Amino acid sequence: MKLYLASANPNKAAEFRALAAELGAGGRAGAGIEIGGADEIGGMPAVVEDSGTFKGNALKKARALLGRLPPGGWALADDSGLCVAALGGAPGVESAYYAGPRSDPGANLAKLVEAVRGVPDGQRGAEFVCVLALVGPGGDERLFEGRCAGRLAREPRGRGGFGYDPLFVPEGFEETLAEMPRGLKNRLSHRGRAWTQCAAWLAARV
Numbered sequence: 001m002k003l004y005l006a007s008a009n010p011n012k013a014a015e016f017r018a019l020a021a022e023l024g025a026g027g028r029a030g031a032g033i034e035i036g037g038a039d040e041i042g043g044m045p046a047v048v049e050d051s052g053t054f055k056g057n058a059l060k061k062a063r064a065l066l067g068r069l070p071p072g073g074w075a076l077a078d079d080s081g082l083c084v085a086a087l088g089g090a091p092g093v094e095s096a097y098y099a100g101p102r103s104d105p106g107a108n109l110a111k112l113v114e115a116v117r118g119v120p121d122g123q124r125g126a127e128f129v130c131v132l133a134l135v136g137p138g139g140d141e142r143l144f145e146g147r148c149a150g151r152l153a154r155e156p157r158g159r160g161g162f163g164y165d166p167l168f169v170p171e172g173f174e175e176t177l178a179e180m181p182r183g184l185k186n187r188l189s190h191r192g193r194a195w196t197q198c199a200a201w202l203a204a205r206v
Contacts, residue, residue, distance in 0.1 A: 001202060002034045003134070004069060006061040006077035008044040011162040013037050016076070019186055019195045033202055035076070041068045054079045054093060055143055058133035066135050073136075076198075080130035080190060082164045084112070084152065086119045095164070105163050109156060112167060116152055124152040126168060128190035132198050142201060146193030161185060 005013050017035045038044035045064045049057040062077035069075060081095030091098035091112065099107035116124060128148040135141050149171045156166035158178025165177035170188050177185050186192040 001032060001074065001205065002036055002072075003074045003076040004036045004038060004041055004065060006038060006044060006047075006065040006075050008038065012078060015186075015191065016078075016195070018182060019192055020199070022183055022186055033199065036073075038065060038068075041065070041070065041073075049079070049093070049096075052093060054081065054129055054131040054145075055133070057093060058131045058143070059135070059141065062133040062135040062141075066139075069136075071137075075133075075135045077133045077135075078130060078191065078194075079133075080128065082112075082168065083127050083129060084116065085125045085127075086116060086123050090115075109164055109167060112152075112164065113156065119152075121151075121154075126150060126152050128164075128168065130190035130194040132194045134198065134202075142198075144194045144197040144201070146190040146195070146197065148188060148190040148193065 005016055007013065013035065020033050020035050047061050047064045049060065051057050051060060058077045058079035061079065062075040065075040065077070079093070081092050083089045083092050091108070095108065097103060099111040127150070130146045132144045133141065150169050152167050153169050153176055156178070157176045158166050158180075160180065160182065161178040165185075168177050169175065170177065177189065180188075
């Protein structure tokens with residue numbers, strides 16, 4: 001089975017390919033699931049992510065790619081973000097655009113560091129949320145949600161991962177996601193947890 005990722009973000013495409021290889025489906029690495037990029041089928045159409053929810057945005061992105069899918073193909077879309085308790089849940093669904101509509105991950109991370117600069121250690125709780133949307137032949141749609149609770153470090157640490165990973169310390173650990181080996185990060189992350197559910201559902205169809 002081939003899934004086409006409804007994203008123009010190369011980091012997400014690489015991470016999902018790693019998830020498919022490492023976590024597999026139903027405990028079987030690989031498990032016959034292949035992750036293709038939107039660039040293989042004409043590119044990712046422009047999507048206005050204005051639903052206000054992770055689920056709504058994920059579905060909008062997956063549905064946008066539906067018309068370009070080859071026979072038997074499925075569109076896989078991810079909408080995810082970091083919800084910080086001290087900021088009332090921000091940046092949340094606006095995580096990709098936190099520093100502005102044309103901001104990059106570095107600018108978003110820098111803005112968050114400053115936004116929580118004065119927040120005490122005991123109040124730096126945060127949670128990564130990921131919703132995966134699968135849209136396939138005949139308009140079949142499925143949603144899968146993963147969450148990863150933790151806290152924000154004082155300063156970014158680590159060279160791995162992307163986005164807010166250098167600032168986020170998962171619950172029960174001292175390292176940020178960006179300091180962890182890729183395999184450990186994938187098992188702990190919101191995206192990894194959502195993918196595990198998605199892959200288990202797909203395993204019955206492969």
